[in-house]
Amino acid sequence: MTDSKKITSKSGCPIADIQNSLTAGERGPLLMQDFQLLEEMQSFNRERIPERVVHAKGSGAYGTFTLTRPIPEYTKAKFLIEEGKKTDVFARFSTVAGEKGAADAERDVRGFAVKFYTEEGNWDLVGNNTPVFFIRDPYKFANFIHTQKRHPQTNLRNNNSQWDFWSLNPESLHQVTIVFSDRGLPASYRHMNGYGSHTYSFINQDNQRVWCKFHFKTRQGNKSMTSEESANLIGVDRESHQRDLFYAIDRGEYPSWTVKIQIMIETQAQTFPHNPFDLTKVWPHQDYPLLEIGVLELNRNPENYFAEVEQSAFSPSVFVPGIGPSPDKVLQARLMSYPDAQRYRIGTNYHQLPVNKPQCPVMHYQRDGAMSNGHGGSSPNYYPNSDENAPKEAPEYAEPPLNLGNVAVDRYDSREGNDDYSQAGNLWRIFSDGEKERTAKAIASAMTGVTEEIKMRQLCHFFRADMEYGQKVATALGITIDATKFLSDK
Template sequence: MATEPTKKQGPLLTTADGAPIADQENALTAGPRGPVLMQDVALQEQIQRFNRERVPERAVHAKGSGAFGTFTVTGDITEYTRASMFSEVGKQTEMAARFSTVAGERGAADAERDPRGFSLKFYTDEGNWDLVGNNTPIFFVRDPYKFQMFIHSQKRHPHTNLRDADMQWDFWSLCPESLHQVTWLFGDRGIPKTYRNMNGYGSHTYSLVNKDGVRTWVKFHFKTDQGIENLTNEEATELIGQDRESHQRDLWEAIDQGDFPTWTCYVQLMTQEQAEEVDYNPFDLTKVWPHADFPLIEVGKMELNRNPQNYFHEVEQAAYNPSSLVPGIGPSPDKMLQGRLMSYQDAHLYRIGVNYRALKVNRPKTPVRNYMRDGQFGGMLDEGTGHPNYYPNSVEGAPRPDPSYAEPAWHLGDVTVERYNSREDHDDFSQAADLYNLMSEDEKERLVTNLAGALGGVDRQEIVDRQLAHFDQVDEDYGRRVREAVSKVRQSSGDGQAGVEAAMSVKDMVPEGKAKRG
């Protein structure tokens, strides 16, 4: 008689603190029918943790699917960008992708007539670059003031809590700039058959900057290698009745079976001179660049070859930001892009928390060094730096900016957009001198005494010298008196009280014959 194989014992079950759990099915009670006791802390932990499992869903693109893969460079565009990701043909970069519907909530059906989000995160060796676009090269509005209002019109009526055709068409009929996208949405490509059978677009105009600081405007296109396939209204209705998760299921199963979907990446390029000559605004999100005038140039191949191990961690908490840019890739005057540079980042800060980039799916592969600290879950990454949390500073080994990464200025008509030196053409000393010279001798004495006492506690002499040089530039007398007072404090020996007493004795330095007010 055959015996059943012995089942392999699983690993030890523990609490969140790592303590072993003896029983996961029976609560601790006072007698078999008695009440549950507060001291069943493992049960409490499970209930409390369950109540907090969800985070707020995305206000837009709430229903989505994700996967991971690689981007491989197949075309040389180093003439146009210094971005390390494109530095050589054959270079491969890890990436994450998230596809979604726009208007539906997390429980919406996949096969709805709706644009599809097409968001990509590239873990480059110079930081994360996120390309946050759609399966359409255009959008409904061109001004960020209208974006929030457009989304409201596509969501639920605040009174009935129902999707409302009057809301949708009222907005569209009052915004003729939406006609291009409406025509796309209600055409054959309005309901993609699967995420694998649709194109993706950066939609916005971005900029490429090369090693010589030359800027070129760019649009990104990802053409599906599986072929474009779409659904009719009737096919979508039937599919939704059978499977509300059709896109999620298709993407997961394809990757799980080794049928890895791919897209070929192309760019369109436009010089500033060309941008000034075309008869439309090339930074208008409701417009395309005609391919006949600005042909597609092949850049690379995107392949998705790994499903997430934990959907919540790797897809729901994945955060895609148009503001996540790397050297060599930048924004443009596109008004909608300018609005999204802030709005997406702000949404993630609200939804996931200020340290959302410390989560594995959002974490850059490169070292992160900055002066941002603390916040909820602020210890998720061991920074291990020891440097302070302010800048400018003169601390050895603290992170420093590198001017070589500066983007070239934008020349927009009569306005030049660049980082202007906030100290240039500013007099930081004259008004301080006027204030000093308005003071009586007693006021100056107290000022010098207070400054000497404070500077006497500074350990690094270079900091003291730098500050004394500022006082010199305000007024020669001011600098001399503070310098002498500080010297006296720092020369004093003994404990801290001796230093305080020495600082207080600065009054002896007031020149003879000067009147003192009591």
């Protein structure tokens, strides 16, 4: 037998027997030294990770997105500006309200999430099979989901709770109408459309912004079930949609969707008859026609469900240059809540799992945490730093300010127009002569081992606060310096 076929412990130690425990005699008690048994039992106890609060029951597959119509006039995202370019993807479909044991064919909204592994990083489009949702303010989300889950006393689904919430929130009517129409019971994941639902932004090479909505139109044709057909199917197969997707791909019948977008320029958004970022409403197609840009095809099944589907993690906050958020309030909240849920469910380093890992280089200053693969080695784990080989900011990717009328959303330089020296200098000047000497010596002592480059840079700041301050620290450091040359450049 080759080594590659030997069963081992998690640390790689070959195991002779995994069917019989180590005991004191044939009928004797177990021994604590049977570390193989302990590892087996302890691993089993930890096999499950917390269930997703929503979208718990899901199916997934790999595939490609092929760009058929480049849109450089709208976005600088590289995977959207080169005709014919193929981008690897992973897609996950799901029910929304049901737990992991729920039936696939239940009446419900369906999740439609796609992870694009682009050359500039991952982009996650985390949507549904509906273009709208039940709420327009994120404050209502948790309360709405509570009505879709189980009653706190009976632990049963409760129609009264659902309709109580919907009747008190008329903005839900659009989505309620969709869910109780034929669209609420798609025949399979292959036979339904997908939508980004929210409004997103595109930014082009000229730093011009437009608003965008994403549509995935099934090329298999829309098919649905009646309530009676759904009930009958659930009675014989609770995994009907997962079974359909897996074996269709296994047979080579690769499902595909035509990817389309709607575009709204900023001036149109200002005169739109209602809030264009309202998640409960659509943009009329006659006013904002669909523009076909590509094809999404799923053509490879996962090798392991847990590793690749259950541990897959999506978040609307995962963007690439040229694609960004909008003022949609629900989207804004999801930008925080989704990655927060993934960190709770899988761990802070969930990005390093193969299904979530970008296919481009990853460089950042976030380190450590459970299950880290150790990005960065011995390089600095902070920024800014003086290491020429460390990752640097890329200001060329900055988005243009978002004009909100009397204020603009932007990243404002906190040092711009600020005086960082006067108050430090004033403090220095009230010190006694003895305290000045002690302060200078303490600073010099704390700079033991610091490079000359950093010492000189810091001396600039001391001199700008007070000439005497800088001179005393320089003297304590044993550095002879012409202080005047530091005063011109602040």
